[in-house]
Amino acid sequence: MQITQTNLPGVLVIQPKVFKDARGFFLETFQAERYRQAGIAANFVQDNHSRSQKGVLRGLHFQQTKPQGKLINVSQGAVYDVAADINPGSPTFGQYFGIELSDVNHLQLWIPPGYAHGFCVLSDCADFHYRCTEYYDPQDEAGVLWSDPQLNINWPITLPLLSEKDKQLPLLKDLLRHSL
Numbered sequence: 001m002q003i004t005q006t007n008l009p010g011v012l013v014i015q016p017k018v019f020k021d022a023r024g025f026f027l028e029t030f031q032a033e034r035y036r037q038a039g040i041a042a043n044f045v046q047d048n049h050s051r052s053q054k055g056v057l058r059g060l061h062f063q064q065t066k067p068q069g070k071l072i073n074v075s076q077g078a079v080y081d082v083a084a085d086i087n088p089g090s091p092t093f094g095q096y097f098g099i100e101l102s103d104v105n106h107l108q109l110w111i112p113p114g115y116a117h118g119f120c121v122l123s124d125c126a127d128f129h130y131r132c133t134e135y136y137d138p139q140d141e142a143g144v145l146w147s148d149p150q151l152n153i154n155w156p157i158t159l160p161l162l163s164e165k166d167k168q169l170p171l172l173k174d175l176l177r178h179s180l
């Protein structure tokens with residue numbers, strides 16, 4: 001497995017070792033000791049799977065007091081996945097990292113607790129999996145609008161399909177003003 005650092009502190013791209021043979025392929029999507037050695041020293045408590053159709057965008061989401069670290073992979077299809085630094089105290093505040101994750105490249109993304117996260121679907125359908133370091137808490141969840149000009153994310157789609165909740169997410173500047 002290969003680990004690549006990104007522009008955001010702690011956000012890592014993981015290329016697992018893929019064993020291909022006449023039957024298909026095999027790969028380990030998680031192995032506690034090896035991922036710990038790679039810098040992902042996390043206690044995972046919840047596994048999630050969402051399926052989305054082409055053009056869907058979910059995000060940008062985070063939990064406020066119990067932030068979730070997320071270890072992400074796509075088992076079917078392709079997505080553009082984004083971690084955004086929304087912490088005003090961070091040297092990379094306002095920056096983001098985006099990467100295509102797919103069932104062809106088998107890449108994984110590790111997003112430590114504290115970042116906002118979202119993705120959009122590039123294939124007809126995508127099965128999106130993520131392992132979290134904190135339990136989901138609907139009272140604690142928050143978000144930033146996907147098209148926030150301050151983040152200026154270069155999404156590979158222009159007219160995404162959004163949940164009603166995600167359409168109404170605030171801009172980062174308004175979120176920070178209210179949390180002061």
Ligand SMILES: Cc1cn([C@H]2C[C@H](O)[C@@H](COP(=O)(O)OP(=O)(O)O[C@H]3O[C@@H](C)C(=O)[C@@H](O)[C@H]3O)O2)c(=O)[nH]c1=O
Pocket residue numbers: 048050058059060061062117118119136163165
């Ligand atoms: C995220 C989540 C949702 N749900 C429920 C709540 C709701 O009825 C339904 C759909 O929830 P949402 O619309 O919030 O799902 P979704 O928009 O897919 O939310 C996810 O988006 C990505 C980008 C993330 O980073 C995740 O942390 C999570 O926020 O599933 C759970 O039961 N557990 C969970 O962990």
